[in-house]
Structure formats: structure tokens, C-alpha cells
Amino acid sequence: xxxxxxxxxxxxxxxxxxxxxxxxxxxxxxxxxxxxxxxxxxxxxxxxxxxxxxxxxxxxxxxxxxxxxxxxxxxxxxxxxxxxxxxxxxxxxxxxxxxxxxxxxxxxxxxxxxxxxxxxxxxxxxxxxxxxxxxxxxxxxxxxxxxxxxxxxxxxxxxxxxxxxxxxxxxxxxxxxxxxxxxxxxxxxxxxxxxxxxxxxxxxxxxxxxxxxxxxxxxxxxxxxxxxxxxxxxxxxxxxxxxxxxxxxxxxxxxxxxxxxxxxxxxxxxxxxxxxxxxxxxxxxxxxxxxxxxxxxxxxxxxxxxxxxxxxxxxxxxxxxxxxxxxxxxxxxxxxxxxxxxxxxxxxxxxxxxxxxxxxxxxxxxxxxxxxxxxxxxxxxxxxxxxxxxxxxxxxxxxxxxxxxxxxxxxxxxxxxxxxxxxxxxxxxxxxxxxxxxxxxxxxxxxxxxxxxxxxxxxxxxxxxxxxxxxxxxxxxxxxxxxxxxxxxxxxxxxxxxxxxxxxxxxxxxxxxxxxxxxxxxxxxxxxxxxxxxxxxxxxxxxxxxxxxxxxxxxxxxxxxxxxxxxxxxxxxxxxxxxxxxxxxxxxxxxxxxxxxxxxxxxxxxxxxxxxxxxxxxxxxxxxxxxxxxxxxxxxxxxxxxxxxxxxxxxxxxxxxxxxxxxxxxxxx
Ligand code: IVH
Numbered sequence: 210x211x212x213x214x215x216x217x218x219x220x221x222x223x224x225x226x227x228x229x230x231x232x233x234x235x236x237x238x239x240x241x242x243x244x245x246x247x248x249x250x251x252x253x254x255x256x257x258x259x260x261x262x263x264x265x266x267x268x269x270x271x272x273x274x275x276x277x278x279x280x281x282x283x284x285x286x287x288x289x290x291x292x293x294x295x296x297x298x299x300x301x302x303x304x305x306x307x308x309x310x311x312x313x314x315x316x317x318x319x320x321x322x323x324x325x326x327x328x329x330x331x332x333x334x335x336x337x338x339x340x341x342x343x344x345x346x347x348x349x350x351x352x353x354x355x356x357x358x359x360x361x362x363x364x365x366x367x368x369x370x371x372x373x374x375x376x377x378x379x380x381x382x383x384x385x386x387x388x389x390x391x392x393x394x395x396x397x398x399x400x401x402x403x404x405x406x407x408x409x410x411x412x413x414x415x416x417x418x419x420x421x422x423x424x425x426x427x428x429x430x431x432x433x434x435x436x437x438x439x440x441x442x443x444x445x446x447x448x449x450x451x452x453x454x455x456x457x458x459x460x461x462x463x464x465x466x467x468x469x470x471x472x473x474x475x476x477x478x479x480x481x482x483x484x485x486x487x488x489x490x491x492x493x494x495x496x497x498x499x500x501x502x503x504x505x506x507x508x509x510x511x512x513x514x515x516x517x518x519x520x521x522x523x524x525x526x527x528x529x530x531x532x533x534x535x536x537x538x539x540x541x542x543x544x545x546x547x548x549x550x551x552x553x554x555x556x557x558x559x560x561x562x563x564x565x566x567x568x569x570x571x572x573x574x575x576x577x578x579x580x581x582x583x584x585x586x587x588x589x590x591x592x593x594x595x596x597x598x599x600x601x602x603x604x605x606x607x608x609x610x611x612x613x614x615x616x617x618x619x620x621x622x623x624x625x626x627x628x629x630x631x632x633x634x635x636x637x638x639x640x641x642x643x644x645x646x647x648x649x650x651x652x653x654x655x656x657x658x659x660x661x662x663x664x665x666x667x668x669x670x671x672x673x674x675x676x677x678x679x680x681x682x683x684x685x686x687x688x689x690x691x692x693x694x695x696x697x698x699x700x701x702x703x704x705x706x707x708x709x710x711x712x713x714x715x716x717x718x719x720x721x722x723x724x725x726x727x728x729x730x731x732x733x734x735x736x737x738x739x740x741x742x743x744x745x746x747x748x749x750x751x752x753x754x755x756x757x758x759x760x761x762x763x764x765x766x767x768x769x770x771x772x773x774x775x776x777x778x779x780x781x782x783x784x785x786x787x788x789x790x791x792x793x794x795x796x797x798x799x800x801x802x803x804x805x806x807x808x809x810x811x812x813x814x815x816x817x818x819x820x821x822x823x824x825x826x827x828x829x830x831x832x833x834x835x836x837x838x839x840x841x842x843x844x845x846x847x848x849x850x851x852x853x854x855x856x857x858x859x860x861x862x863x864x865x866x867x868x869x870x871x872x873x874x875x876x877x878x
Contacts, residue, residue, distance in 0.1 A: 397625025796825025
């Protein structure tokens, strides 16, 4: 007998919530990722079969598809205060004296001061209602859509408290900060200065998909309002939030007097570098809420709490050299070699300078005396140089003209801070080039993943991208964990990939900014690879979807002789170099812009997008005056309102299907 879908859905949600809590809050997963994914997949499948059963607190509802136009505002119930700072134990002693003037006995609860972004989250009847930033303390921004994506923050509490408003800190763990900055460096983007900026940047941007792609977490430390719940101390607040399934930092201590506070602060000053997130101090709070009432607050901060700030960990040292590295994606980045110094628990002897703009801006020269710290408590970084300490023998460095790994031309793609090696076969980036070349969106060679590519390159079997097309079965069989059967299969997949359309080959070449979608558009206009050698930026920019950045990188890719050679060899290996024209004549929806909103019943968003694109139309994520049609599904978002406001033609799902069909028929003629 089949279980009825309602109870199975509820059961799945309950189990998934519990596992999210185990994984994201307790850091103690009880099942494997694959098992968790299977539960989510089952819930997703049931919910798409029974869409009327979807509720906003379902674990599937963390990321909606909509990009926002702007944030609305939310008025805070009470002004959100900030804290006065103490920079020494003497400052703390003074704070303690002030407290003891008004209360007889001061028991403190000392917490970590998490270096993140302050947020307020409101639950109604136990369900996530909204979330706001601190803003000016009175009015914040409604960042609900972004906050919902943070898995440590429950969409449903353990009990249905009529209304609960809590304040906490959203933060980015140190490792995630390092990962995102590495990614930014590789993309030629500016890096985040510290995890706090990274967290703020991730919360205060309009696309929830971006927030979801970054691993953020949170700790809650204050109950602003709890309807029907009597709480008398900070300890009780923390316990209550913990019981409700909210993440509460376990590193706090109840201190009977200020001496105990000093001891705990000292302890943490040493332990802080071992924590997976950054703290910039400790927060000392009077535990009793009644005692807090006695002390009151000023306009800006409570008199019953203080932030003890750790002294910044910075050291002076000297730049011995500035070397240039080629990263795995071809980014050419300067690194300073330093006279070793002990910094935040480790010896530091090099500091990445991310890009040459930063070297220039901070005016860092070989031989300079510099001040260093660790960004996000892990990445050694030069804060500044001391020009007044120069002898005159210091040497400025410039970006190289030629790649230090392969001597090819170095280019600086428009809109990026990075300099890059333009050669797809540069030994420094060959593995990445190959991984990308074989990947699903590109040539889609099944079985040729990073592990296989690693071995092919390490063993010298592949020195240039085109070499994969001359691999033999024997060579493949020599690789680890590759039997005769899998070697034959891989060889077949390699051969099959020769038939891929030009758009995939263009994508596979890893031309900066040219993603699969733009490659499809491009290959519709220039359907043979030979044409690309002679294209000019101006010509390319005639195509509405092709901007200056893409035009420039397409031209510079084909200008590099080593790349042309690879293209010629790929042709010689028998790769297809044309895009079959699906249609004759001009595309009927050319120049028409569509926006999709809400859930479509008969197709997914990506299917709808494909239909539109195949007829020459384009799909964009936000509604503007230039939008021609807005396709409205079930439960449309703010894009619908905007479309109505701007008077844009609305299509329901049937009308959309009819429009597509009509144009397809037009076309078949
Ligand atoms: S208590 C009235 N506790 O530090 C309550 N703040 O200026 C004020 N912060 O804006 C905040 N960890 O963003 C408190 N355990 C903690 C905290 C904490 C980080 C942040 C918060 C606040 C700033 C203090």
C-alpha cells in the first residue's frame, strides 16, 4: 500500500530538518551526503507532484528563483544598540566599577564577539517570517530571501512560539573566506578584505542564488522579543534559543566576577586562531535581565555590556622579493617573499598580493619595510608599506609581458584586475584547461574527470589539449583504476565528443566570459570555426548579447598563435567545427526579451529558456522597460508586479506555449 503523500512529505521534512541541524548547527552529521541528497530528492519529487502541499518552511524552499530589484525596509521593534569598546583589562575594570555602583553583585556572561553581520530574524508561530539587517539601528533592510538560504538558520522552530524575534551574527567561516577569495582571484575580481565584508557582501546583494552558493552560518545571542515566554537572564535566553533549534555559540562562560572575565578573555585570546570562524573580541554581559534594567542604556549602547577588543595582530617585516606565480586558471599573481615573522600563531614568510593593482595602490616595493596581518585570521597579507623607511634601493615591480611559465602573451581581460596567460596549453593551467574542456557543459566527455586528467598530465601523455584525441587504449589502460572495459568506454566517449556542435567546442576552449549560453548565440551568427580567426571586436559587438568584454576575449584568444595551433590540430583530429543551422532565415524571436516568473506546470525554467533561445529570443532575470514579454506561472514574484507597473505584455503558460508553437510553425515553413 502506498503511504499517503501528506504524511510522507511531513515525515521527510521532519527528518531533513533534523539532519540539517545535525550537520549545520552541531557539525555532527549522522548520515552521508548521498543519503541526505536522496531524502531531499524524494521530497522535491513529491512536492513537484503535489505543488499545493508546498509550504514556505519546507527545506526545499530555501532558495527561490527570483532576483530582487531592491530590498524593502523593516522597522525594528526596539532600536538595535551597539556596544562600547574596552581595549584593555583596565578598561574592563572601569566598566565593572560603573556596574557595581548600581548593582550589588555582578555576574557576567562572557561570549565571543563574532566578526560578522548583525541580523534580526523573526518567527511567527514557529515559522520563519522575515530577516533584517541592522541598518541605522531603527530601520533595516529586508534580507529574508538571502537569510533563508543559510542552512544553520531554521525555517521552523522546535515549537510554535507565537512570535519570536532574535538577534545574531551571520558570519563566513575562515576556510570559506579563503575559498571565495581564491575564486575571486582566479576570476580576476577584487578580493574581500575580511570575512565580515565577505558576509556583508553576500547578504547585501540581490541574488539569493549567490548567497546560497557561499557557505554562511550564524550564531544567535539575543532574544529581542518572545511572546508568552518569560526569560530572566542571558543564560536563559541562550538556552531558550538553543532549545528552539537556533544556532547558539557554545563557547561562553558564566563568570561570577570580573576576574573570571579576565581569565576567560585571556584563554580565548590564545584559542581564537584555532576557531573555524573569526572573532574580534569578547562580549561581556550582565547575566540578570533585572540587573540590566537597573543600569539602563544610552542612545547608542547598553550600560550593562561591553565589547572587549583583542589587540590587532600585526607585525613589521621586510619584503625580500616579489615573485610572480601563474595560477591553475592562468591568473598571473604577485606574491611577496617576506623575512619570516611569527604572526597569529604561525611563521609567515610569504603574502599573496592577489593582483598588480593592489601592489600599485599600496605601493609595495622589493626591499620595503611593511606591516603584515592575516586576513580572516588565515591569509597573510600586507597592510601597508612604510615609505619613510626607504633607503632608495627599493625596487618597483611591473606586471610581466610574457607568462613566466610558457612565455606566451599576457593579457588583461576588460573589467578584470587580473593579468592572465592567454595560452590554453600553458603548463601551469593545462590541467584546468583539460578539466574544463571535458566538462559537462563543454565537450561532455564522460569518464574524463579531474583524477584521470591529473594522471594524463603527470605522466606526460597529454601536453596540449589536442593530445587527448590521439590517446590509445593501451595508454589509458596504464592509468590507475582503469581496466580494459573502462578504457574502451572512455576512448569511445572521446571519439563521440568529436561530433559536438561548434558552440560546445567554443565553450570548451575556455575563452574568458564566454559561457555556454553566449557560445550558442555566437555560433548561431558565425557557424563555422574558420570565421573566428578574422572577426573584429566591432563586428562581434553587433550581436546584441555580445558586449565589449566577450568581444575582446574572443579576439584575443584567436590572436594567440599557440591557441590557433591547437584549434588547427583539433580540426585535423576530426572535430566538428560547424554549428548546424536549425533554422533557415532570420530567427523569429530575435531581439525579443523574455522574463520568467513563478512556477510553470508543464516545463522547467530551463526548458522554457531553451525554447525561447532556440527561436532567437533571450531570457533575462529582471524586468525592465526593454522587456517584451513576462511569462507568469503559479505564485509569481515581484517581477510580476513590476511588469504590471511597466505595462509589459503578460503571458500565462498556455499563451506562452501558443506563442512558441506559432513561431515554430512559422519557422518550419
Ligand atoms: S550583543 C545590545 N553579543 O558586535 C546587544 N553583539 O557593537 C548588542 N556581536 O552590532 C549586541 N557577537 O553585531 C552581542 N555575542 C555577541 C556578539 C555581538 C558579535 C556584534 C554585533 C554588534 C557588535 C557590537
